[in-house]
Amino acid sequence: MRPSTHFLLTRRAARISDAPASLLPVALKAAEITSDLVRTRVPGLLTAKGDRDMATEVDYAVECAVRDYLKERTPNIAILGEEEGITGDTTSDLLWAVDPVDGTANFVRGIPLCGFSLGLIERGRPVVGVIDLPFLSTRYHAAQHTGAYVGDRRIQASMTTDLKDAIVAIGDYAVGDGSEAKNPIRIALTERLAANVQRVRMLGSAPIDLAWVAEGKLDASITLSNKPWDTAAGIIIAREAGTKVTDQDGTDHTSNSVATIATTAPLAEPIEKLICSAKRRGDLNQST
Known part of the structure; x- marks a missing residue:
């Protein structure tokens, strides 16, 4: 997927800014890593997490890969993942929240409505977000005060009033x-x-x-x-x-x-x- 103009501008901004929004390029790169993993691997063995709740081998592989990448790029930011819990400095104002494969039941059945979600939370409010839908070849991203995008196209909510x-x-x-x-x-x-x-x-x-x-x-x-x-x-x-x-x-x-x-x-x-x-x-x- 071709990087958006918005992404390239944000990447340049990241070199000169410590604002949380400057970490959007990190989140987008994480999505690139995970998209390939989800699209090219079968779900594998299922691990039961509770009544009608499960995780696949891909869930764990994706979360492990994302954690390794985020630890390397942002070592001072804690990471909360659905499968492995929280790690890192929990006293920081920032927290990554990772769902490696949201919609696991869909993924297991070959239903393409599933995807990767990575949000950066600052003092309880999300400031950066990337959602990648690998089987729909669609990636959404946003950073606080910069708009929301799918690819390089800016998006907005519907005008429905009734x-x-x-x-x-x-x-x-x-x-x-x-x-x-x-x-x-x-x-x-x-x-x-x-x-x-x-x-x-x-x-x-x-x-x-x-x-x-x-x-x-x-x-x-x-x-x-x-x-x-x-x-x-x-x-x-x-x-x-x-x-x-x-x-x-x-x-x-x-x-x-x-x-x-x-x-x-x-x-x-x-x-x-x-x-x-x-x-x-x-x-x-x-x-x-």
Whole structure:
């Protein structure tokens, strides 16, 4: 994939700036490394991580390769990976958040909706993000105050203003411990969305949901969780594209948020109301 003009300018800026955004070239290079690994290897043996949760040999190989690269290029920044946890100086203001293959269930079945996500978090807020979708030959990137891009094309959120015209993605239903308490709300939310929006989509990858909201393919994405390796890169890409990213109660999204909601500005309030209604219904279903 040809480097974008934006990337080349940012690479030159990195030589003269210590700002976190100057680390975008590092994140883009990490994506190049991982894209080749994901495209050229079969998933291999599966490791069970819990009820209906798994990792492939490729997940571990990609995370290992990224960690080695990031340690070499940014030795003073801690790294949080989905498979290997956190390493490095955790007192730093900066943290890399890595998901080697988001959408592992899709990857295992040969469904191309999966990808690599790498975000740089500064004091709880993402400032750099790269999402690479190797089987779609697509790479998204953003740095704070510089815009969001797919390749060398700048992207922006859709102009949809009416809920009935919106295509909305929702995150996977919960599995494992606590899923019986979590899923009534998710199911109630699905019902409300189905009754009010144009279409509902469950793509199986939070980074794809967020990147496609940023690009205007989707009008909103609702993920009722907030794991940094899943969301950090997508949040900064979505924000730089003009998307509003909040917690489930409509407050500005931070690392302490319990959910990750990305919408066009006009849809934020009606989506919040649907989530509140679903929570009431889900809580009622649990108590009966």
